[in-house]
């Protein structure tokens with residue numbers, strides 16, 4: 001059974017160093033290449049020779065990265081397939097841990113190399129800085145802990161990928177159920193919302209366990225590397241030289257002050273339009289004028305061909321890029337049982353082509369997600385001619401510039417999916433979603449800081465809501481719930497890239513607790529820390545400003 005949607009992809013450049021025939025899942029075949037590189041570094045007696053050596057190392061990294069990505073893609077496309085799981089875990093358990101000390105050895109050699117200074121500064125200073133940083137952070141004893149992290153992440157994928165409900169006699173994935181939350185029939189929405197929340201709650205203990213094991217592992221990783229907490233470690237590990245945790249707190253406060261009032265206004269308008277006394281969690285996705293949900297497409301093929309037309313309007317190069325992805329079958333877009341949740345873009349680094357994964361069910365949100373992931377994909381395609389492997393990736397913060405911009409650029413041509421009034425409605429929903437995203441992001445981020453700077457907190461403390469994240473009390477829970485639901489269809493940024501610091505995401509999980517309205521929240525982070533489940537409970541019945549009451553909500557969130 002072929003577990004990948006695409007066939008063999010030719011390398012962007014023919015291999016010059018890695019043998020054509022090699023099993024990149026078999027460490028004994030890989031190790032001699034590292035031996036050779038170590039030996040050859042000593043022989044590099046000019047800057048040119050050192051640069052050639054770097055390119056060979058890049059070629060090897062790209063080939064290994066592609067191998068890891070293929071296994072990750074196969075696993076996430078088939079979380080219920082034992083072979084896919086085995087192949088992925090084999091790489092995680094048997095190749096990656098061997099690889100890390102060998103990469104470290106090469107990095108150390110490079111940092112101390114006498115020819116290093118002669119390399120052109122303008123080209124290599126970012127690379128040099130990152131390699132030096134990595135060398136400083138590397139600890140042999142962390143290798144096994146990182147393997148543990150990857151395995152926990154895979155367990156989480158499997159757990160969430162298996163969640164379904166029986167609705168009107170049919171088995172449905174939770175993502176599929178999302179479409180009913182856009183239905184004008186309020187009783188139906190409530191039924192669906194509760195059904196899904198109950199299903200998620202069934203796995204809450206398993207999620208908590210994974211979450212707690214991850215926190216423990218990460219605390220130890222940070223400690224081993226000489227840091228007080230994992231947050232500070234993660235900032236360094238992700239090469240965040242341009243902003244600090246303190247800047248994040250300022251950002252949270254700014255969002256609370258400037259954005260939250262706008263979101264409250266939008267939500268109040270929604271409540272009035274819906275003629276409701278109180279908005280409930282199942283009232284947040286329906287059209288405020290109670291019109292039927294937008295139905296941009298039925299079949300995924302239709303979504304793809306219409307999105308192609310959007311890019312045709314936008315730019316010839318982008319259009320050609322998206323066409324290439326279709327021709328090479330680099331898309332797995334439909335939602336089905338056994339697929340991991342969310343969406344992501346991964347790069348097949350030797351072929352230097354992107355792959356998009358998502359769970360489309362026929363919503364406007366799917367159109368936004370495809371535009372978003374295509375933005376990431378175009379970013380990857382734009383670096384295709386860069387030969388230094390490390391320079392074909394970007395930090396997560398900048399990756400989102402490409403993707404979120406593409407959502408906005410593409411939205412200009414939504415008439416490919418809709419009549420003009422419908423397209424305008426979709427644009428409004430989209431823009432409101434972007435405004436709503438800020439408090440969600442800030443809250444999740446604040447929770448994450450809290451989690452990692454409150455080492456040793458217990459599950460009971462977390463669930464009791466004993467801790468208040470900075471500015472959390474300003475964030476409206478409605479915002480959280482909306483995002484919790486909506487972000488389920490988002491991307492896991494860069495997971496599957498085996499090389500650290502390439503945007504795999506370091507536990508950006510936040511817990512919101514202690515807010516006036518959120519009496520309890522419990523979270524789960526996995527998948528490089530990107531997936532979050534948050535449970536909220538509010539026994540306080542009503543909020544006087546917006547009229548929200550949150551009972552129990554549990555959602556999977558991808559950020």
Ligand SMILES: [Zn+2]
Pocket residue numbers: 372376399400403491493
């Ligand atoms: Zn993204």
